Structures are given as C-alpha cells and as structure tokens.
Amino acid sequence: MHVELKHVFKSFPQNGGRVEVLNDINLTVREGEFVCLLGPSGCGKSTIINLIAGLDRPDRGEVAVEGRPVHGPDPSRIVVFQDAALFPWLNVLGNVEFGLRMAGIPAITRRARALEYIKLVHLSKFSHAYPHQLSGGMKQRVAIARALVLQPSILLLDEPFAALDAQTRAVLQNELLEIWELARPTILFVTHNVREATGLADRVYVISSRPGRIRDVQAITVPRPRHAEDHALQAHQHAILGILGEEVEKVFREELGETVHFPEAQHSLPPDQATGMHI
Amino acid sequence: MLRRLVRTIFPRGYSFLTWQAFALFIVVWEVGAFCSPAWPSLFSEIAPVWSRDFRDPEFLQALAGSARRMAVGYSLVVVLGVGGGIMLGRLPLVDQLLGSLAVAMHGIPGAAWVPLAILWFGMTEQAVVFTVLLGAAGIVIVETDTGIRQVPPIIRHAARTMGARGPRYFWFVVVPAAVPKIVGGLRLAWAFGWRALMAGELLTSVSGLGQRLSQVAKAQQLDQLLALMLLIAAVGIVVDGLIFKRLEYEVQVRWGLVG
Numbered sequence: 017m018h019v020e021l022k023h024v025f026k027s028f029p030q031n032g033g034r035v036e037v038l039n040d041i042n043l044t045v046r047e048g049e050f051v052c053l054l055g056p057s058g059c060g061k062s063t064i065i066n067l068i069a070g071l072d073r074p075d076r077g078e079v080a081v082e083g084r085p086v087h088g089p090d091p092s093r094i095v096v097f098q099d100a101a102l103f104p105w106l107n108v109l110g111n112v113e114f115g116l117r118m119a120g121i122p123a124i125t126r127r128a129r130a131l132e133y134i135k136l137v138h139l140s141k142f143s144h145a146y147p148h149q150l151s152g153g154m155k156q157r158v159a160i161a162r163a164l165v166l167q168p169s170i171l172l173l174d175e176p177f178a179a180l181d182a183q184t185r186a187v188l189q190n191e192l193l194e195i196w197e198l199a200r201p202t203i204l205f206v207t208h209n210v211r212e213a214t215g216l217a218d219r220v221y222v223i224s225s226r227p228g229r230i231r232d233v234q235a236i237t238v239p240r241p242r243h244a245e246d247h248a249l250q251a252h253q254h255a256i257l258g259i260l261g262e263e264v265e266k267v268f269r270e271e272l273g274e275t276v277h278f279p280e281a282q283h284s285l286p287p288d289q290a291t292g293m294h295i
Numbered sequence: 296m297l298r299r300l301v302r303t304i305f306p307r308g309y310s311f312l313t314w315q316a317f318a319l320f321i322v323v324w325e326v327g328a329f330c331s332p333a334w335p336s337l338f339s340e341i342a343p344v345w346s347r348d349f350r351d352p353e354f355l356q357a358l359a360g361s362a363r364r365m366a367v368g369y370s371l372v373v374v375l376g377v378g379g380g381i382m383l384g385r386l387p388l389v390d391q392l393l394g395s396l397a398v399a400m401h402g403i404p405g406a407a408w409v410p411l412a413i414l415w416f417g418m419t420e421q422a423v424v425f426t427v428l429l430g431a432a433g434i435v436i437v438e439t440d441t442g443i444r445q446v447p448p449i450i451r452h453a454a455r456t457m458g459a460r461g462p463r464y465f466w467f468v469v470v471p472a473a474v475p476k477i478v479g480g481l482r483l484a485w486a487f488g489w490r491a492l493m494a495g496e497l498l499t500s501v502s503g504l505g506q507r508l509s510q511v512a513k514a515q516q517l518d519q520l521l522a523l524m525l526l527i528a529a530v531g532i533v534v535d536g537l538i539f540k541r542l543e544y545e546v547q548v549r550w551g552l553v554g
Binding site: 066069070071088089090091093094095097099101102103104105106114115117118119146147148162166 | 449450452453454455456457458459460463464467468471472474548549550551
C-alpha cells in the first residue's frame, strides 16, 4: 500500500514547554517498496513509525495510507519493535496466533497458519518455548512471524535488529529480504546504521536530528544480493556519512556544549573504517 | 583483631543460607535459655509441648478450625480482591468512586476490623472470616488495580497494532500483563490474612490457634505460649516459602522481570 506523509509536524510536551520532534516531513513509500529511514538517535524516526501505525497523531499535516488519512491502528499496518515486545505470558505459538485470535479466526485455522509462519522464520522447534527462553535474535524472528501472519500490506520495522550482534543481524537482514521478495509488503525500516540502510533499501531517507527534517533521499538501484564492497553502494554510504557527520556533530554539540569538533578527515574515510558507520 | 576473627568466620560477600540463619536462631535461643530461668529451652521444654499438642485432640481441632477459617477467608480474598481490582481497573468511574476506599481499607490493620466483625456477626466463625477478608482484600484490590493501569506502553502498542481492542484487549492483554502485580498482592495478602486470623480468633474466642494464645497466656504457661507463637510463625513462613515465594518467582521469570 502507498504511504504518504505531507507537511507533518509533531512536538511533545517536555519540562513545561514543547519540544519539536518532526518539522515538515514529506515522505512517500510506494506499494511494495522497501524504504529505510536513517538518522541519529532522537531524530523522530520512531515517531514517524508511530504516526503511520496510528499509535499517535501529527500536530499538523497529513498521514495517509492509500490516500486515506490514518485514524488509529489497524492490522494491515504492523510494527516490529526494537525489543520485540512479545507477550511474555504466551509461548511462541500463542504470540504468533495473537493477531489471528483478535481477528476472531477459529482455533484450528489460526494454529495451522501460525505454525506455517513459525516455520518461515525457522523456529518450528521452539513453538512451545516462552519468550524468556529465547535469544534476542529468536525473539525478533517471533516478532516478524507474528507480524507476517497477519499478512500486513505495510510492515513498519522500528530498529528491529539494533540490539542484536552483527552475525545475527546479517542473517536476519537476509531473511527479511527473502520474505519481502516472497510477499512484497510495503516496508518502512527505521535504522541508525548506514550499512544496514544501504544494504536493504530501495530508497533511504536521511533525517536530521531534533527537530527531524528530511535532509536527503538516496535511491539505491544496486541489484540484490548486495555486497559491502560494491562501489556504487560505497558511494551512497559516503554521501550519507557526509550528511550525517554534520548531524552527529550537531547532536554532540547540543548534548555536550560547543567544545566538540569532528576532524574533517573522518568523513573521507572509507565507510568500513569510518566511525560514523554506526551513529 | 576482632575484625580479623569476624572476617575469618564470615568471609567478605558471605550471605547466610536459610539453614545457617535457622541454626544461628536456635543457638541464640538456647544461650538465652541457659542464662535466664524465665526463658524455656527449645529442646527440653518447648519441643515436648509440641509433641503433646499434636496428640491432643482439642489442639488438633483448634488447628483444623484455624486452617478452615483461613482457607475460606483467603479464598474470598482471592475472588473478591482480584475481581474487585479488575473491576476498578476496567471501569474508571468506579475506580474514582471506590479506588481510594480500597486504599483506605488497606490502611486499616486486620485486628482493627475485629470489633466491627463482633458487632455484626457476634463471636462467630463468620466474624473471623470477615476479619481475614477485610484485613487482606485491600492489598489485593490495590495491587490488581495498579497492575491493570501499568501495562507497559510497548505491550499496549504491540497489541493495538495487531487489532486488539475492547474486551478482547482487556482480557487477553491487560489482565495477563497485570499478573505479576496480582501475584505480589496475593503473597502479601497471605501474610496480612494470617495475622488478621490470629487477631480475630484471639478476640472472638472462636476455637483456634489465636484463641489458645489467650488461654495459655491467662494460665501463665510461658512454654506453651512460646511454643504456639513459634508454630504460628512457622506456618506463616512455610506457606509463604513453599507456595507464594515460588509462585512469585516463577511468574517473574516468565514475565521477564528477573534474569
């Protein structure tokens, strides 16, 4: 489904005043497209996810899905959260069945469908395990299965792999791409990892920090599977790091005062060595 | 010198195991008994009281009576406490009307309900059960209500996006999310209820352990009084340790609240 944000503004109350989080956000995600939102922490990426999910409303501007404004959450738009947000009192099967149960689907049907999606994320052996018995990566797989079983037309992923180790993250990224190519949901993927964004997305929106503004959009046409050494990909990463370098500096300045300066040279390092890879 | 001695016996970071604390208690008790004639020894004086008591039909009847009243009272606490707490959590208007009442009820010690219980029910079994109920239900209501109000935002958001709303959202998300709080409340309620039971039996003279407390005290039988108090404490600790502590731990592990 087509997602569109037009002139979206959002602020939150803080210390008696209001702090502006999003400033004039214009953003489009086309049907079946894989889009990444990339920006430093505190840039309002998660707020954008919440607005599209219908968990929050913009102060001004329009959030529309298929041309219709969003009013509240809907199972056609599912969020996968950073810490999985599984229900601890349900086992894997119960968690994956949850949305189907809420939709009033009979027990036999929903069980069969849940098991199918548990298999898709390679957790068949663990369908009766409880979340506290699973590793971080396994929890995220359950969260993805729990979202996919509802066959959402839009999958919103809010830094889903940020808390995982590099190996697990790479495996899950590939699995996500496989699933995406199979079912072709529209995906909006939030991350603060430059390599992750360029490795996954059709387009990357680069967002500035507080208030969040869209600084750049990079269309990445490199065919998948993508390799980190690909020159076109590295060019994209360079460009993004250049923009984000300024942004990261800005965040530091706000938090630590005026004393922090980043050497120019840092931005010209190859992305593999650049400390700004992970912001 | 003394420091070194203490460090040798108790190395740094050493914590007492339950049985060691128990052994220490017995040693201190026996030293006290040895020094003071007014302090009966556990082995030569109190243990014989227990062995006599447990063969005395009258005592066993009192014990059974206490157990029965506790079982009835605590069952009512579970049903009315959890039910009342869920109702308060579900209906904001009722919560505004009765929420502070539950907090106030929780603020009244169990023993303070006894006079009212006697006025309403006389010196009866019901008066004791009423005391247990009123002494322990408050904490369950308050904890259940709090648990229902404090569903973590991330759980709320996840449930909402997956289409949970209305009664299904409440029963399949809000109530299970409140279970750790509810179980914590039930554990405290056991302790409060047990105390209220003793106070109720002591003051209403309904045959039970509490009533025996006042009997042996009136007869100035110190060994019997201490034997009874130790028994009352032991029941409280054993039930808490065997049932409630384990239950609470299991729940906390599953709900991801402890490592």
